[in-house]
Amino acid sequence: MSHRHFGSLHAPNAEMAIKNARDVYTRRNEGVSIWVVQANDIAASSPSDKGPLYEPAEDKVYRHPSFYKIPDDIGAM
Amino acid sequence: MTVSTDALFQCLLRLGDNTLILGQRLGEWCGHAPALEEDIALANTALDLMGQTRHWLTLAGEVEGKGRSEDDLAMLRDVWDFRNVLLVEQPIRDYGHTLMRQFLFDHYHLLMLRGLSESADSRLGDIAAKSVKEVTYHAERSAELIIALGDGTEESHMRMQDALDRLFPFAGELFETDAIDEDLAQHGIAPLPSSLRPAFEAQLDIVLAEATLSKPTDSFAHKGGRTGFRHTEHLGHLLASMQWLQRAYPGAQW
Numbered sequence: 001m002s003h004r005h006f007g008s009l010h011a012p013n014a015e016m017a018i019k020n021a022r023d024v025y026t027r028r029n030e031g032v033s034i035w036v037v038q039a040n041d042i043a044a045s046s047p048s049d050k051g052p053l054y055e056p057a058e059d060k061v062y063r064h065p066s067f068y069k070i071p072d073d074i075g076a077m
Numbered sequence: 078m079t080v081s082t083d084a085l086f087q088c089l090l091r092l093g094d095n096t097l098i099l100g101q102r103l104g105e106w107c108g109h110a111p112a113l114e115e116d117i118a119l120a121n122t123a124l125d126l127m128g129q130t131r132h133w134l135t136l137a138g139e140v141e142g143k144g145r146s147e148d149d150l151a152m153l154r155d156v157w158d159f160r161n162v163l164l165v166e167q168p169i170r171d172y173g174h175t176l177m178r179q180f181l182f183d184h185y186h187l188l189m190l191r192g193l194s195e196s197a198d199s200r201l202g203d204i205a206a207k208s209v210k211e212v213t214y215h216a217e218r219s220a221e222l223i224i225a226l227g228d229g230t231e232e233s234h235m236r237m238q239d240a241l242d243r244l245f246p247f248a249g250e251l252f253e254t255d256a257i258d259e260d261l262a263q264h265g266i267a268p269l270p271s272s273l274r275p276a277f278e279a280q281l282d283i284v285l286a287e288a289t290l291s292k293p294t295d296s297f298a299h300k301g302g303r304t305g306f307r308h309t310e311h312l313g314h315l316l317a318s319m320q321w322l323q324r325a326y327p328g329a330q331w
Contacts, residue, residue, distance in 0.1 A: 009114050012225055019218055023118040 003035050011036075080264040084257045085198075086141045087160060088267055090150070091303050092193075093133030094161035097151055098312070099182060100126035101319050105169050115172075118218065122179070125211040132204040152323040156313050163302040164247035166312040170240075173226065173233070177240035178247075180219040184280050185251040185273065187216045192268030201266065220284045227288025238290050249298020252277070 006025045011017035017036040025031065045053060061067050070077060103123035110116035134147040164182060169175045190212055193205035226233040254271040261267040285292050301307035322329060 010112060011114065016221060016225070019221070020114040020118065022214075023121050024114055027117075027121060 001033055003033065006030070008039070014038075080260055080266055082140060082142070084260045085266065086137055087257050088261050089133050089137035089140060089201075090160040091162075092189075093130050093137055093150070094159050095165050095182075095186075096126040096133065097130040098159070098161045098315065099165040099179075100124075100130060101315060102165065102167075102169055103175070103179075106172075106175065111172055119175075122215050122218075125208075125215070129204070129208045129211070132207075136200055136204065148323075152320050156308050156316060157305060159308065159312060159316075160303050160305055161312075162247070162250045163299050163309055164244065164250065166302065166309060166315060167244065167247065168311055171236060173236035174240040174244065176219060176222050176226065177237060177244050179215070180223045180284070181244060181248050181281075182251075183212060183216040183219045184277055185248070187212045188273040188276055189268065189270070192273065195265075196267060197265035223284055223290070224288045227285070227290040234289065237288065241285075241290055242293055245293045246295070246297050247299050249296065250300045250302060253298070253300055253303065255304060 006021070009017065009020050009024055011020045014036060018034050021034050021036055026034070057063070100123045103119050103126070106116065106119050107123070108116065110119055130151070131147050134150045138145040138147060138150055164178060167174075167178060187209070190205045190209045194202055194209055196202040196205065223237065227237040228234070252270045252274040254269050258267070258269055258271075262269040262272075281292065299309075302309075302312075
C-alpha cells in the first residue's frame with residue numbers, strides 16, 4: 001500500500017503519535033493506514049541544494065523510456 | 078410480557094443524557110485544550126458522543142410516543158428531567174480532571190455498550206453495535222493518557238491523583254441498579270449495571286497500577302442523577318449555556 005506524507009504533530013511516544021495522527025488527519029476518511037516516524041529519524045535533503053541535486057536531471061530526456069523508439073518488429077511491449 | 082414503555086424510555090434517556098451532557102462538557106475544551114492534538118482528539122470524542130446521543134434520544138422520543146424529537150428532548154427539558162449520572166455533569170476543571178472523568182466513563186461505557194449490542198431489542202442493539210467501535214477507541218486513548226500522566230512528572234502525578242480522589246466517588250452511580258434496570262435485564266434489553274462492575278474494577282486496577290495511582294478505598298458514592306432524584310448544581314449551568322438559544326428564540330433553526 002502506498003503511503004504519503006500527510007503532516008506533522010506532537011506526541012509523547014509512537015502509540016500516541018498514531019492516535020493523534022488518526023484524530024488530526026483521518027477525520028474525513030482520508031486514510032486506512034498510518035505510519036509515524038520521529039522527526040529526528042528523518043534524514044532530508046536541504047532545499048538550498050535543490051539546484052545541484054535535481055536540475056541536472058532536467059535535460060536528460062533519454063532517461064525516460066518514452067525517449068526510445070521501439071522497432072516495429074518488436075511489436076507491442 | 079414485554080418491558081414497560083416507561084422503563085424503556087427511562088433507559089434510553091439514561092443512555093442519551095449521559096452522552097449528551099458529556100459531549101457538551103468536552104465541547105467546552107474546543108479551542109482551549111493544552112495542545113492542538115488534544116484539542117482535535119477531544120472534539121472528535123465529543124462529536125462521537127453527540128452522534129450517539131442523536132440515536133438514543135430519537136429512539137427515546139419514538140418509544141415515548143408523544144411526538145418529541147431528539148432536539149425537543151435535548152433542548153426543552155429542565156434539570157429535573159435529565160437522567161444522566163452525576164459524573165458526566167461535573168465541571169471540566171483542569172485537563173487532568175477532564176481526562177480522569179473520561180477514563181472512568183469510557184470504561185463503563187464500553188462494557189455497557191457491549192452488553193447492549195446483544196439486546197433483545199434490535200433497535201438498541203444496532204445503536205450500541207455502531208457506538209462500540211467509537212468507544213473502544215475512546216477507552217484506549219483515555220487509558221493511555223492516564224498512564225502517561227499518572228506515571229509522568231511529579232506535577233502530573235499529583236494532578237491525576239487529585240482528579241481520581243475527587244471523581245472516584247462519582248463512579249459508583251454508574252453501577253447503581255434499580256427496579257427499572259431489573260425490568261430491562263429480565264427482558265434481555267440491557268445488562269444490569271451492577272453486573273458490569275467486576276470487569277470495570279479489574280480494568281481500572283490494571284490501568285491505575287501502571288499509572289502509579291492509588292484507587293480510593295472509601296466506597297461512598299454520590300448518586301441521584303440517573304434516577305433524577307437530585308442533580309448537582311453544575312447541570313443547571315451547563316443547560317443554561319447549551320439551551321439558551323432555543324429558550325430565547327423558540328423554534329429557531331439554522
